[in-house]
Amino acid sequence: MSGPGWARWELLYLRAREVPAAAALLPVTMLAVGVLANASAGPSSTAPAVVGVCAALLGVAFVGTTLGSADAVLEHTAAIRWWPRRTVHLVAGTIAVVLLLLAVDLAGPSLATTAELVRNTLGLIGVTALCASFTGSRLSWCPAAAWTLLAVVAGPRSSGAGQVLSWMLQPADARTAATTAALLAVSGAASYILAGPAGLRRA
Amino acid sequence: MTAFRIELRRSSALLLAAATVVVGALLLWLLADEWTARWSGLAYLMRALLFALVPVALAAGAWQGGRDRRAGVTELFGTVARPYPQRLLPVALAMAAGVLVAYAALLAGGSVQVAPYASYAGGQWPVVVAVGAVALVAAAWLGMAVGRWVPSVLTPPTLLVFSFLGQMLSRLDNGVLLPVLATPSDLATVAPEFLAAQGVWFGGLAAAALLLVASATVWARALAAAVALAAAGVSSAVAPATAFVVSTDGATLVCADGEPRVCAPRIHAAVLPALTEPAREALRTLAPIPNAPTRVVATDLGWAPVAPQRTTDVLVVDLRFRLNATGRFEAAPAGLRTILLKGAGTQSCPDPAWGFERDVAADQAATGWVTGRPAGPATDEYGRLGERTLSELKALPRPEQLARLAAYRTAKVRCDRDPLTALTTGAPR
Known part of the structure; x- marks a missing residue:
């Protein structure tokens, strides 16, 4: 396909999901996180890893709000192959978040290793996509946010269950944490791509 | 409504x-x-x-x-x-x-x-x-x-x-x-x-x-x-x-019945039943040393305003990280005895000028003398230094041993002198 028809479909898809607002505001908020972290950088400041996790959460939350449209039930009735589109949407959103995180990491204070940033983004987007496929997209970021708040306030743990619980704060070579993030990412992506966003009601 | x-x-x-x-x-x-x-x-x-x-x-x-x-x-x-x-x-x-x-x-x-x-x-x-x-x-x-x-x-x-x-x-x-x-x-x-x-x-x-x-x-x-x-x-x-x-109420010391006195802040009074007997036993063990402590106080050493005065009379037990979910000691009575007798009932000096290593070696030697057990794991340098100090100490006549330990305790309380030197040479003359 080519021509204005193709472009119009794309634009309608993006607008229905309020992607333009999220795409415009995400770099701004990420920049603000970087400035905040830079302003408070110092020997006594919170570990940069926490800033990195919070920045990843913010990006994932923005992507999460775009995972569904105002009327998911109506969209389900359309005779369109949704899964390739949802795949592209999810992958593109994840890549955008990772790139922005890397940009903040390079430009400002070092937040975490690249592997950690990628792992955290993948795991959090997995939780968010899973939630979007069950309860809809608009508040789909809430479980990821709750998990992050819990892990950061309770602090990283070294026991087996503790590593699963605080996976986003573990070092890059922690096998359990990486496995947890991978499982979350795969199950969330599969659930969202195959089932699509749930459409319960408008909030 | x-x-x-x-x-x-x-x-x-x-x-x-x-x-x-x-x-x-x-x-x-x-x-x-x-x-x-x-x-x-x-x-x-x-x-x-x-x-x-x-x-x-x-x-x-x-x-x-x-x-x-x-x-x-x-x-x-x-x-x-x-x-x-x-x-x-x-x-x-x-x-x-x-x-x-x-x-x-x-x-x-x-x-x-x-x-x-x-x-x-x-x-x-x-x-x-x-x-x-x-x-x-x-x-x-x-x-x-x-x-x-x-x-x-x-x-x-x-x-x-x-x-x-x-x-x-x-x-x-x-x-x-x-x-x-x-x-x-x-x-x-x-x-x-x-x-x-x-x-x-x-x-x-x-x-x-x-x-x-x-x-x-x-x-x-x-x-x-x-x-x-x-x-x-x-x-x-x-x-x-x-x-x-x-906290004037919570930090007030309450003491177990009987002598010698064993006390804890009111907010941590629950530690007393388990602490009293091992504490009195520790005081008896230390008693031969001339400046042995005469009472035991449990407190929180992590906060300067409530830190007790450093004196040889009092054996101080730090409560930090040692209590379980019911407000009692996590350690069994045997473990409590080890805690009480560590360094012959003394606390470490903050930021010692002679370095923590000599402190550790002296503590291991003194602990070993009091408990009758080896000075510590002789696998590292300090462990071996502590072990050597302990065997040298035990070779001396008993009154001299006790005098050395008293000098060590004084040094630890005042923090003005290297405790290992005190243990190896005795009181300054």
Whole structure:
């Protein structure tokens, strides 16, 4: 396909999901996180890893709000192959978040290793996509946010269950944490791509 | 009242309450080591929960505040023959009720781990929690105001992340304007003036946020800003410089019956039954040394204002990291004896000029002499040094051994001299 028809479909898809607002505001908020972290950088400041996790959460939350449209039930009735589109949407959103995180990491204070940033983004987007496929997209970021708040306030743990619980704060070579993030990412992506966003009601 | 009941179901109050209970309960459980068996411990943990609960309340408030405009029903609701503030008040009250009930439920759940074990009920802990509750209500209403102003779906996550980061990155340690209040010690209590200043600030902030939520005019918004600024100014002005003072009630020593005396702060009186017998046994073991301690005091050595005077008369037991969920010692009696006899009943010197290594070696030798066991793991340099010192010490006549140990104890108490030299050469002549 080519021509204005193709472009119009794309634009309608993006607008229905309020992607333009999220795409415009995400770099701004990420920049603000970087400035905040830079302003408070110092020997006594919170570990940069926490800033990195919070920045990843913010990006994932923005992507999460775009995972569904105002009327998911109506969209389900359309005779369109949704899964390739949802795949592209999810992958593109994840890549955008990772790139922005890397940009903040390079430009400002070092937040975490690249592997950690990628792992955290993948795991959090997995939780968010899973939630979007069950309860809809608009508040789909809430479980990821709750998990992050819990892990950061309770602090990283070294026991087996503790590593699963605080996976986003573990070092890059922690096998359990990486496995947890991978499982979350795969199950969330599969659930969202195959089932699509749930459409319960408008909030 | 009908409107309030309807709003309880229609608004995000239930969402807010559920999120608060889930996040708070998990945190209480995860941080159980830090608060159990003490009312003040629970109170300060309830304030530490605000690290997470304030962002949640802000986000839920913002979600609620932007709902009508996101759904495009403001014009429809505008046709209701009621002034705007009157329509918004039940919503705000429902949100406040949701967060307050959830916070109270967390307190009730936490008290299950405290009530059976706490040895000290006094103190102002209910006020500490109450100020935290006011802060939560202020956060929920402030979130509503922000959500009404920017009714985007992106507002709640943005508020959540930035308020959380702001708190985490704040360098104001126990600032009067911050919701979280971290205690430096179990024996500390927050200064009443500080608590009052926080009450003024969060009360003023809640009032200003409510004004913002229900405001229909520019003047109302200006008034809200003025109230918030005034509250911040007043509380910053009246707050004392140090938030925490020694708890006169909780830190008072209570002693077990009988002699020699074995004492603990009232807030930790639960340690006494298990401590008394091993402590008296340790005193008997140390008795041959000329300057042996005559009584035992358990305390928190982590906070300078309550640190006991350094004297050879008192054997000090540090309670930090040694208590379990019921407020008793984690260690069995045998382990307690080891703790008591470490370094022949002395504490380490802060920042010794001669280096920690010589301290460790001397401690191992002295501990070995007192307990009759090897000085320590002879696998590293200090272990071998300690072992050598101990065997040299034991080769001396017994009065000289005791004199050396007395010199060592004096050096450890005064922190003016290398304890290893004291152990190998005796008292300075």
